[in-house]
Structures are given as structure tokens and as C-alpha cells.
Amino acid sequence: MSRAKKPGSAPARDRYHHGDLKRALVQAALELLRREGVSGLTLRGVARAAGVSSMAPYHHFADKTALVAAVAETGFDRLRDAMQGGANTARSPAAKLQQTGVAAVVFAVENPELYRVMFSPDLADKTEHPSLAATAQAAFMVVADAVSQCEGRGATEPSQTRTTAVASWAMVHGLATLLIDGQLGEDACDPRQAKQLAVATTDLLFEGLQNQ
Amino acid sequence: MSRAKKPGSAPARDRYHHGDLKRALVQAALELLRREGVSGLTLRGVARAAGVSSMAPYHHFADKTALVAAVAETGFDRLRDAMQGGANTARSPAAKLQQTGVAAVVFAVENPELYRVMFSPDLADKTEHPSLAATAQAAFMVVADAVSQCEGRGATEPSQTRTTAVASWAMVHGLATLLIDGQLGEDACDPRQAKQLAVATTDLLFEGLQNQ
DNA sequence: TGTACATCAGTGAACGCGCGTTCACTGATGTAC
DNA sequence: TGTACATCAGTGAACGCGCGTTCACTGATGTAC
Numbered sequence: 001m002s003r004a005k006k007p008g009s010a011p012a013r014d015r016y017h018h019g020d021l022k023r024a025l026v027q028a029a030l031e032l033l034r035r036e037g038v039s040g041l042t043l044r045g046v047a048r049a050a051g052v053s054s055m056a057p058y059h060h061f062a063d064k065t066a067l068v069a070a071v072a073e074t075g076f077d078r079l080r081d082a083m084q085g086g087a088n089t090a091r092s093p094a095a096k097l098q099q100t101g102v103a104a105v106v107f108a109v110e111n112p113e114l115y116r117v118m119f120s121p122d123l124a125d126k127t128e129h130p131s132l133a134a135t136a137q138a139a140f141m142v143v144a145d146a147v148s149q150c151e152g153r154g155a156t157e158p159s160q161t162r163t164t165a166v167a168s169w170a171m172v173h174g175l176a177t178l179l180i181d182g183q184l185g186e187d188a189c190d191p192r193q194a195k196q197l198a199v200a201t202t203d204l205l206f207e208g209l210q211n212q
Numbered sequence: 213m214s215r216a217k218k219p220g221s222a223p224a225r226d227r228y229h230h231g232d233l234k235r236a237l238v239q240a241a242l243e244l245l246r247r248e249g250v251s252g253l254t255l256r257g258v259a260r261a262a263g264v265s266s267m268a269p270y271h272h273f274a275d276k277t278a279l280v281a282a283v284a285e286t287g288f289d290r291l292r293d294a295m296q297g298g299a300n301t302a303r304s305p306a307a308k309l310q311q312t313g314v315a316a317v318v319f320a321v322e323n324p325e326l327y328r329v330m331f332s333p334d335l336a337d338k339t340e341h342p343s344l345a346a347t348a349q350a351a352f353m354v355v356a357d358a359v360s361q362c363e364g365r366g367a368t369e370p371s372q373t374r375t376t377a378v379a380s381w382a383m384v385h386g387l388a389t390l391l392i393d394g395q396l397g398e399d400a401c402d403p404r405q406a407k408q409l410a411v412a413t414t415d416l417l418f419e420g421l422q423n424q
Numbered sequence: 425t426g427t428a429c430a431t432c433a434g435t436g437a438a439c440g441c442g443c444g445t446t447c448a449c450t451g452a453t454g455t456a457c
Numbered sequence: 458t459g460t461a462c463a464t465c466a467g468t469g470a471a472c473g474c475g476c477g478t479t480c481a482c483t484g485a486t487g488t489a490c
Contacts, residue, residue, distance in 0.1 A: 018467080021467090042442080043445090044442075044444080053469065054444090054468095055468070055469080056467060059467070063444080064444065064445095112333075121324075121393055124393050124394035125394065126394055140395075163412045163413060166387070166390075167383065167417065169386070170383050170413055171379065171417070172382075173389065174383055174387070175386070176386075177385065177386065178381070178382055181331045181332075181336050182337065183331065197375075200379075204375070204417065205416065205420065208417060230434080233433080233434090254475080254477085256475075257475095257476095266436085266478090267435070267436080267479095267480095271432080272433090275478085428490090429489090430486105431487085432484105434483080434484075435482075435484090436482085437482105438479085439477105440477100441476085441478105442474105442475105443475095445471105445472085446471085446473105447470090448468105448470095449468075450467080450468075454462105456463105
């Protein structure tokens with residue numbers, strides 16, 4: 001890169017060489033996605049939104065799917081941050097686990113279109129997108145870590161920890177997708193209500209875990 | 213209708229008037245969906261598969277979304293049957309609830325594309341498709357009924373029952389979508405493995421409920 | 425039983441659209457000498 | 458410091474595709490008389 005020789009040089013957008021088009025494209029895609037939804041997320045649309053020709057993205061992404069994968073990866077980064085942030089507000093291990101899940105649900109209802117892209121079947125084959133797979137795994141690990149802290153000093157088997165993590169993740173992800181797909185009514189998508197529902201439902205699982 | 217005057221008359225497909233094209237279109241759509249996936253489910257493709265002109269479906273469905281909604285509705289019908297079938301294999305109320313959930317997960321991994329259409333965001337606005345909404349609700353009620361049988365004679369509040377039903381449904385739906393979207397690895401989609409995983413994860417929730 | 429006619433359920437050509445992608449190109453940049 | 462040149466990062470026109478949908482139509486069917 002090393003594009004700008006002087007710190008005060010003209011903004012990149014005025015130049016023929018953009019300087020950081022790859023990042024700019026992902027940003028434009030995120031905004032477009034929020035505004036137009038998944039079906040509006042097209043290569044041409046993203047290029048248009050970034051103020052660049054339809055062909056410019058091909059210098060940074062092999063094809064449309066590669067761009068979408070980059071968008072999804074940003075989403076998993078943000079989800080991990082959100083969950084980590086949720087975990088940090090809690091004291092006890094059990095509360096940490098619950099707050100991790102609640103944060104994920106809130107993230108989903110606040111970014112429904114992004115959340116859908118993150119779990120899009122088009123990206124299901126993770127061997128095609130190793131970087132995306134790693135980032136998604138890192139997000140899941142926030143849950144897994146919270147679970148293992150809960151099970152703490154008890155000499156539980158590793159496979160049991162994994163199952164508990166999957167169960168926790170499944171409930172949270174299931175609630176998130178039911179909410180954003182309108183299966184629990186339109187009102188439920190309000191972040192406040194969604195949060196309450198997330199607390200109520202995860203209580204059943206997480207208190208159950210404590211009593212185990 | 214009353215198409216065939218004689219029981220032994222020629223098959224409908226040879227006639228100008230099909231006789232039962234609406235049903236035939238939904239069947240063709242289900243097969244096409246299974247074969248080509250969600251992106252292959254097009255109006256023209258369905259008409260082609262049913263051996264009829266592109267315009268014929270418009271005599272039975274207002275537009276493409278209406279046909280997709282009919283497909284989704286069939287899916288919810290089958291899901292309800294599958295869950296009911298699962299419930300019937302069990303004796304205790306708790307086992308009934310668990311088997312209901314396990315059956316849903318198995319249904320999803322066996323019909324991933326259909327499952328995706330059923331929960332497609334394009335159909336999220338349920339006020340547009342009241343019949344679909346009712347059928348989806350009927351499927352959910354299998355879970356809700358199983359939950360209320362579990363809570364049985366205990367004088368639990370109705371709102372608690374609703375929360376438990378949502379939590380159960382969320383975990384099962386979450387596990388199903390994680391599986392079919394490849395978030396738990398490709399192998400996990402094998403029905404046998406998926407079933408085991410469904411049993412293991414729901415154990416955590418449903419045993420928790422019993423001990424409540 | 426025949427017949428006129430309204431209605432139903434199909435056809436087939438065509439339209440406009442936006443898509444992902446190809447192709448050949450050109451302007452800008454960095455570097456070796 | 459200048460300059461030649463390879464390379465990088467953009468342009469813009471065009472292609473072919475399949476889509477959902479419109480339009481005007483026609484064949485088949487059911488019914489009233």
C-alpha cells in the first residue's frame with residue numbers, strides 16, 4: 001500500500017488509484033446489505049456504492065462469492081466482539097455464558113441481513129473459505145470458553161463440554177433466526193423484547209446446567 | 213374439478229386441461245428444490261418440470277411468492293407429521309418432547325433445501341400468507357403441546373409454558389440450521405450423526421426441565 | 425338431444441431487467457539503472 | 458536526478474443468461490335453454 005506519501009494528502013477517492021479499495025468495498029457492501037437486504041447484495045451494486053466501475057472489485061476479489069465471504073467474515077468478527085462484550089459485563093461463569101448468548105441474539109436482531117449472510121448456505125462449504133471458517137470458529141469459541149469456565153473444576157469430559165457448547169450455541173442461534181425470520185411475530189424483533197426473550201429462554205438452559 | 217368422468221380415463225397429463233395442475237406444480241417444485249436447491253426454484257423451472265408453459269402457473273398462483281409459500285406450507289405439514297411421529301414413539305412426557313425435537317432435526321437434515329424455504333425471509337411477513345402462518349403455527353403447536361404435557365399438573369403459569377416452548381423450539385431449530393448450513397462440519401449432516409447430536413444436546417435442556 | 429355461449433385453463437412470443445463476467449484498454453505507480 | 462519499463466489498479470463497452478411478468482390468443486369444458 002504505502003499510498004499516501006504526505007499525511008495531509010488528498011482523500012483516496014479522488015485518485016485514480018483508490019488506495020484501499022478492498023476495505024472500501026467491504027464497507028460499501030455492509031451498508032448496501034443493511035439498506036437493501038441480501039438480494040440487494042450484488043457485485044455491481046457494491047461497485048456502484050463504492051463509486052467504482054463494475055470491474056474494479058475483480059482486482060481484489062476472485063468473484064462475487066469471495067466478496068460475500070469477506071462480508072460474512074467481518075460479521076463474525078463483530079459478532080465475536082459483541083459476545084465478548086456481553087461476557088465482560090457478567091461476574092459469575094453462568095452469567096457470563098448467558099450474557100454471551102444474549103449479546104448474540106441482540107446482534108442478530110440489530111443486524112438481521114448481515115446475520116443471514118454469515119450463515120448463508122452459499123458459504124456453507126467452509127473448505128472454500130478457510131479464513132471465514134477460522135473467524136466463525138473464533139466466534140464460536142467465545143461460547144465454548146464460557147461453557148468450559150462454567151464446568152470449571154468439575155472433572156467433566158471434553159466431549160461433554162463440546163456438547164454443552166453446541167447446545168448453547170444452537171439455542172441462541174435458533175432464537176436469533178426465529179426472531180429475524182418473523183417466526184415469533186414482528187414485535188419480538190425489537191431489541192429490548194428480543195433481549196428479554198433471550199434471557200428468559202437461556203435461563204432454562206443455563207440454570208439447568210448449573211444444577212447438573 | 214370433477215375432471216375424470218370415467219375412473220379409467222386417460223392420465224391428466226395428456227389433456228389440454230391438466231385437471232390438477234396446482235397440486236402438480238407444488239410437487240414439481242418440491243422435486244426441483246431437492247434437486248437444484250433454493251436458487252433453482254424458479255417459476256419457469258417449475259412450469260418446465262411440470263411439462264407446462266411458463267404462464268400456466270399464473271392461473272393457480274398470483275405470483276412466484278405464492279407458489280413458494282405453497283411449497284413452504286407443504287413443508288410445515290410434513291414437519292408437523294414428522295414431529296408427531298417422533299412424539300408417538302415415546303412414553304414419558306419428557307421423552308415425547310425430546311423425540312419431537314429429534315424428529316425435527318432429522319427432518320431438516322433430510323430435507324435441507326425445503327427446510328430453508330420454510331424459514332425463508334421472503335416469507336417472513338406472515339400477514340401476507342395467513343394459510344402458511346397457520347400451518348407453521350400448527351407445527352409449532354406439536355412442540356408446545358409436548359411442553360405443556362411435561363409441565364402437566366404443576367401449576368406453572370401459561371407464560372412460562374410459552375417460554376419453555378420457544379426455548380425448546382429455538383434449540384431444535386438452531387441445531388437444524390447449524391447442521392444444514394455446515395457450521396458443525398459436513399459429516400454432522402449424516403442423519404444418524406445428526407440424530408445422536410440432537411439427543412445429546414436436547415438432553416441438556418429437557419433433563420433440566422424435569423429437574424426444575 | 426343439440427346448440428350457443430360464457431368461462432376456465434392452457435399457449436407462445438415478447439419485453440425489460442439486472443446480473444456475473446469477458447475482453448481489450450489505459451492511467452498511475454514503483455523501481456532498476 | 459532522469460528515464461525506461463514492468464506492474465498494478467482502474468475503465469467502459471459488451472455478452473449471454475435466465476428471470477418474472479405482460480399480452481393477446483385459443484382450445485376445452487360446463488351450462489342454460
